[in-house]
Amino acid sequence: MALRRFGLYAILVVLTAVFTVPLIWMVLTSLKSYPDAQRIPSTWLPDPVETYGYQQLLQAGSQNPVLRWFANSMLAAVAQAALVLATASMAAYALARMRFRGRGLIFGLIVATLFVPPATQIIPNFLIVDTLGWLDTLAVIVVPGAASAFGVFFLRQFFLSLPRELEEAATLDGANTWQIFTRIVLPLSKPALATLAVLAFLSNWNDFLWPIFVLFSGDQLTLPAGLGLLQGAYQTDYPVVMAGAVLASVPAIILFVLAQRHIIAGVSRSGLKG
Amino acid sequence: MASTRAGVRRRGAATPYLFLTPYLLLFLVFALLPVVLGIWLSLHQWDFQLPNKPFVGVDNYRDLFDSSSVVYSFWWESLGATGIFTALSVPLLVVLPLGLAVLLNRAFPGRTFFRAVFFAPYVLGVAVIGLLWRFLLDANLGLVNRLLGLVGLPDTTAWVTDLPWAWVSLVGVTVWWTAGFNAVIYLAGLQDIPGELYEAAKVDGATAWQRFRHVTLPGLRPVLLFVITTTILASANLFGQSYLITQGAPGTSTRSVVWYIVEQGIAQNDAGRAAAMSITLTLMLAVVSIANFRIFRYRED
Numbered sequence: 001m002a003l004r005r006f007g008l009y010a011i012l013v014v015l016t017a018v019f020t021v022p023l024i025w026m027v028l029t030s031l032k033s034y035p036d037a038q039r040i041p042s043t044w045l046p047d048p049v050e051t052y053g054y055q056q057l058l059q060a061g062s063q064n065p066v067l068r069w070f071a072n073s074m075l076a077a078v079a080q081a082a083l084v085l086a087t088a089s090m091a092a093y094a095l096a097r098m099r100f101r102g103r104g105l106i107f108g109l110i111v112a113t114l115f116v117p118p119a120t121q122i123i124p125n126f127l128i129v130d131t132l133g134w135l136d137t138l139a140v141i142v143v144p145g146a147a148s149a150f151g152v153f154f155l156r157q158f159f160l161s162l163p164r165e166l167e168e169a170a171t172l173d174g175a176n177t178w179q180i181f182t183r184i185v186l187p188l189s190k191p192a193l194a195t196l197a198v199l200a201f202l203s204n205w206n207d208f209l210w211p212i213f214v215l216f217s218g219d220q221l222t223l224p225a226g227l228g229l230l231q232g233a234y235q236t237d238y239p240v241v242m243a244g245a246v247l248a249s250v251p252a253i254i255l256f257v258l259a260q261r262h263i264i265a266g267v268s269r270s271g272l273k274g
Numbered sequence: 275m276a277s278t279r280a281g282v283r284r285r286g287a288a289t290p291y292l293f294l295t296p297y298l299l300l301f302l303v304f305a306l307l308p309v310v311l312g313i314w315l316s317l318h319q320w321d322f323q324l325p326n327k328p329f330v331g332v333d334n335y336r337d338l339f340d341s342s343s344v345v346y347s348f349w350w351e352s353l354g355a356t357g358i359f360t361a362l363s364v365p366l367l368v369v370l371p372l373g374l375a376v377l378l379n380r381a382f383p384g385r386t387f388f389r390a391v392f393f394a395p396y397v398l399g400v401a402v403i404g405l406l407w408r409f410l411l412d413a414n415l416g417l418v419n420r421l422l423g424l425v426g427l428p429d430t431t432a433w434v435t436d437l438p439w440a441w442v443s444l445v446g447v448t449v450w451w452t453a454g455f456n457a458v459i460y461l462a463g464l465q466d467i468p469g470e471l472y473e474a475a476k477v478d479g480a481t482a483w484q485r486f487r488h489v490t491l492p493g494l495r496p497v498l499l500f501v502i503t504t505t506i507l508a509s510a511n512l513f514g515q516s517y518l519i520t521q522g523a524p525g526t527s528t529r530s531v532v533w534y535i536v537e538q539g540i541a542q543n544d545a546g547r548a549a550a551m552s553i554t555l556t557l558m559l560a561v562v563s564i565a566n567f568r569i570f571r572y573r574e575d
Contacts, residue, residue, distance in 0.1 A: 005382070008377070008380070008382065011377065012377070012384075012388050015374070015388075015391075015392065016388065016391050018450070019391050019392055019394060019395060019450070019454070020391060020394070021417075022395075022406060022407070022410055022417070022450070023394070023395070023406075025410065025417050026406050026409075029409070037415070038415065040414060040415065041420055041423070042415060042417070042420055083300075086296065087296040087297035087300060088297060090293040090294070090296060090297065091293060091294050091296075091297035091298070093293060094289075094290040094291075094293035094294050095294075098289065098290040098293070099290075100287065100290040100291070103290070106294065106298070109301075109306065110301065113301075113305045113306070113309075115507075115560075115563065116305075116309065116556065117507055117510065117511055117555070117556060117559060118511070119511045119513065119532040119535070119536070119552075120312070120532075120535075120552035120553070120555060120556045121305075121308040121309070121312070121552075122535075122536055122539070122540075122552075123312065123315065123535070123536070123539040123540070123545050123548045123549050123552055124307070124308035124309075124311035124312040124315060124549065125304060125308050126539070126540055126545075127311065127315070127322075127545065128303065128304065128307060128308065128311065130322070143300070143304070144300075144303075144304040145304075146300055146304075147297075147300040147301050147303070147304035147305040149301075149305065152297060177289050177293075181293075202397060205399065206398070206399025206400065206401070206402075207399070208399060208400050208401045208513075208514045209513050209514065209532070209536070213536060213540050223401075224399050224400075224401035224402075225401075227401040227402070227404075227405055228401060228517075228518065230405075231404075231405055231408065231518065236412065236415065238409050238412075238415065241405050241409065242405070242406070242409065244405070245401075245402045245405045245406055248398075248399065248401060248402050249398050249402050252397045252398055252399070253394070253397065253398075255397070256390075256393075256394065256397040260390055263393075263397070264389070264390075264393065264458055267393075267455060267458045267459060268458055268459065268461070268462030269462070270459070
């Protein structure tokens with residue numbers, strides 16, 4: 001028994017190394033100087049520890065305004081998460097609790113788009129945002145992505161699982177639908193709303209395909225789109241490239257550590273409902 | 275229950291539509307309209323820069339199957355690239371995460387920690403993953419060749435510029451990146467299988483393999499279908515890894531079909547043909563998904 005337990009932990013340790021060593025290597029390299037990172041064979045620890053990579057990116061007047069990209073990404077991800085929460089929660093509540101003409105059709109259409117591969121929507125969506133005059137603006141990376149069907153589907157399932165009694169009691173007390181929704185349903189749904197907010201933030205923060213085709217100006221880019229440029233500009237100057245990768249990873253990792261429960265819960269549930 | 279429904283009704287028929295309007299506005303413009311517009315575009319010769327966008331019927335579709343057209347070889351090469359990637363990555367992404375989930379489904383101290391570790395790469399975006407692995411797979415400076423050298427294996431492989439290594443790299447990186455995601459989905463499914471079933475099987479003298487084969491796998495069937503379907507869709511949408519890690523190399527042999535479509539539609543100003551490609555790809559994926567559902571349903575009967 002003790003031997004089996006030892007075997008289990010041995011496997012786990014090996015797997016942990018497989019999943020974490022690349023990330024540790026990213027951080028270590030971002031702290032090397034250029035010649036240090038060019039050494040063959042490469043060494044594990046930076047000698048000496050240098051902030052060269054970060055300085056290249058953060059110095060004033062840099063060709064690559066990484067702080068600006070960081071701010072753009074943060075603003076877009078927060079705005080999109082807020083937009084998703086507001087619109088999806090209202091729509092999901094109507095679909096979960098109200099009876100009206102066209103409900104089945106609307107819900108069916110929303111679910112159907114879950115099966116349309118998003119990449120195939122890019123060409124027509126490009127034309128739409130171009131017509132709206134949104135190319136190369138903040139709106140283009142905030143608004144179209146908020147139409148995601150997942151949020152409505154996910155919150156509807158959650159609302160259906162809530163007991164109706166509280167809402168019924170509030171109706172008897174004379175509360176209107178809006179009051180019931182904002183004062184009873186939403187507070188009860190905090191865990192689901194937090195999960196959706198975190199997932200929406202992460203998917204916008206990490207989005208790559210859409211921003212690289214709809215943003216052009218150097219100071220409008222998001223961080224992932226900017227990272228693509230960094231790779232082209234710095235090639236094998238790996239401390240700089242890895243410093244960029246670290247900056248893009250930090251918010252995602254912090255969010256994961258703080259909201260791990262929510263993220264795992266959201267992902268788990270998506271499978272069970274499928 | 276009846277009182278709530280009556281109550282909602284009484285307060286006005288407009289209420290549900292008011293709740294739906296903000297989302298439906300987004301949905302109509304950015305989810306439904308693109309589907310319709312995509313079909314319309316695919317029937318036109320559509321150059322963003324030209325004033326005339328003539329109707330061309332199914333010509334854009336015919337070009338995809340006509341070996342004398344300018345897009346024919348690129349389209350099929352990129353479709354083939356995505357096909358190879360999907361065929362190689364999906365089996366690994368279905369099987370390996372199941373192993374991880376079974377491992378994590380035992381009761382032992384530190385379980386949540388290891389689950390978080392395996393999932394961690396998934397919270398990083400493809401841009402970070404792409405830059406990181408382009409570096410790790412660098413033939414001269416990369417960690418992969420360095421570690422292979424340490425254990426006495428060949429350490430000069432050109433992982434991102436030579437075949438078949440470019441495929442090994444793209445598939446390996448994707449497995450590393452997303453295995454934890456599928457594992458978490460499996461884990462939720464495993465926890466839904468009643469413990470009594472395992473107890474009963476044990477009492478009947480079933481071995482660990484028999485319990486896996488006759489209790490775990492049947493219990494996981496709906497989850498398995500979900501994982502297979504979503505993994506095929508995700509792999510067929512390959513873009514960032516090939517754009518950043520192999521950069522299509524060697525030549526354009528690892529350029530994915532999504533990459534080619536977007537390139538053709540936006541950079542090459544050929545939205546009509548690109549839309550036709552998108553729709554053809556979507557139909558191909560729909561056929562695969564339906565086949566998938568069929569196979570699993572028949573087995574259940």
